[in-house]
Amino acid sequence: MSSYGLSAASASRTPPPNDGNHSERAESRPAPLPQQPNLSLTMTYLLEVDHLRKHYGSLKAVDDVSFAIRPGICFGLLGPNGAGKTTTIEIIEGITAPTSGEIRYRGKPRDKSFAERCGIQFQATALQDFLTVREVLTLFANFYQHPLAIDELIDWCELGEFSDREANKLSGGQKQRLLLALALINDPEIVFLDEPTTGLDPQSRRHFWDLISAIKARGKTIVLTTHYMDEAELLCDELVIMDHGRIIDQGSPRQLLDKHLPHKRVCIAHPGNGFDASLLVGEVVAGEDELEIITISVEQTLQELMAQRADLSTLRVRNPTLEDLFIKLTGHLLRD
């Protein structure tokens, strides 16, 4: 197999912690679907992308992109709008032809059977008019050789309340759940989700994250594009950061943060807190009401503050986020 920059250690990363609602929902949900075999025991990479390029005239939408995805993980493509995420994912899905490059699924070039093995949720999709949710599911189930039972899928994606409603009259969150159900209808090995929570309200986004976590818990491999930092941080085991059609860096969120932003930020109210900031180790940035101490060791900074008998009641520690990382790597905000 090809060698790529992702460490095998990140494969065993513990799934991200969930809020109370999520845990409760995940535990109460029935598990009607058979667990997939542990593919990670039998292969290194499920999908490999090798020197992929897509040029539109002089525009390089995807410029020499390579990565590999191990089975059973959630793999993220993170980047701002126009970074090349969707083009990359659509080339992998077979929707768009690449200018050059190679894609291997289970070590071989994709063939017609790939459509039977993958599930796809596009960024924006309309469905046939005047069909109910159940009829849309039935329609798509007929496209595949081994579809899941419609009722089980309705339970899994929580479509029961509106299964007899016209699909094109659903709310944003309901429609995304239906589109997710369509992506899962063939019980795929790998699921592509292209910015699935864009435009959803916070509650619907969180609900959708629960569903994605549940899919992953059933052994599916997920390829997720997003420009939401919190989403990538919460869901992705490994990710590539893209900008201007190129991969800037790749690895697990933790690896990337440790590599590029090893410092933590300790914030404490100032002045009038009774300590001398010049005695602290690390860069100190003075704000209007508080000091920000950029340190490699939070413990050491705390010890220094306690030694000066500083009032720690206003103290808080801010860990760097993927957004900080992205700004550092690209020099601009992710939403730009």
Add this chain to the structure above:
Amino acid sequence: MKQFLAILVARNKEYYRDKGSVAWAFLFPLLVIVACALAFSNPDTSVFRVGLHGDFSTGPASALLDQPYIKTVSFDRLDKALERTQHHQLDLLLSSDGGNRYWINTESSASAAVEQLLLGTTADFVRQEISGRKIRYVDWVIPGVLGMNLMFGALFGVGYVIVRYRHNGVLKRLQATPVTALQFLSAQMVSRLLIVVAVNGLIFAGCALFLDLIVLGNYINLLLITLAGALAMIALGLLIASRTANEELAGGLLNVTTWPMLFMSEVWFSLDDAPAWMQSLSNLMPLTHIVKAFRAVMIEGASLVDVSHHLLWLALMTATSLGLAALLFRWHKK
């Protein structure tokens, strides 16, 4: 086959649940027919139509033919002119072929009147008789209306749907499944074929019931012409919709395709008196062959062999349009 049937069923559900479209599909042609029936129930009898087979610019009949109440129509073929006389579309027919002769329809009072005018002018013509039921304008126009409905139903029904599917991403979503372009397109064709045939059948039945239509030919032949015509139009619709995702552009293309056919395919009026180039252009249009074949079977009682050249042309157009549509077809907009 499973995929094909699933798309077919879904498309049919989409169609019949769209009540506005269904209502329009039935109401529009019926309104046209009723309007025609009312408008032409009292035809203008102040002008006599005289068919000319041969040169009559000089000679004993020219004095009559120059009268303002006489309208002349020239024919190259005598059989065509006789057919018109038989159906009361000509009141008198003059022919110089094999000596001066004239024909009148013994069942037409207009024929009797214009015969007296002729005999008052000259006695050089030998009398010939022909008889036949009067073909009303509504009898003549309904094959055209059926063809027109078939054209609009097929072209817009397939063309707009596919362009809309491409524009809003339905086609892209289907491309991501194992469904092939052939399965998708053939399901669209069959669905629209069923709809168009059903709608045309109902309109035909309604007309036959309320307007006492003349149908001299075989109903099976009419069904075959409907199928051949619908396929040709659907294939043309697929060709027009093969690439674009712009509904306005598609609307423009469909209108540019349908309106010339509407006026040049003898839906509303005959092109017998039209310039030769217009008749040649008309003969390239599928609607012309549909309407002429319908009319031949309904009014003249033509057999399948009689209209086979029309059916062959429609089959050729179907194959050509389908081939090009398959070549040009694109699932999603760029």
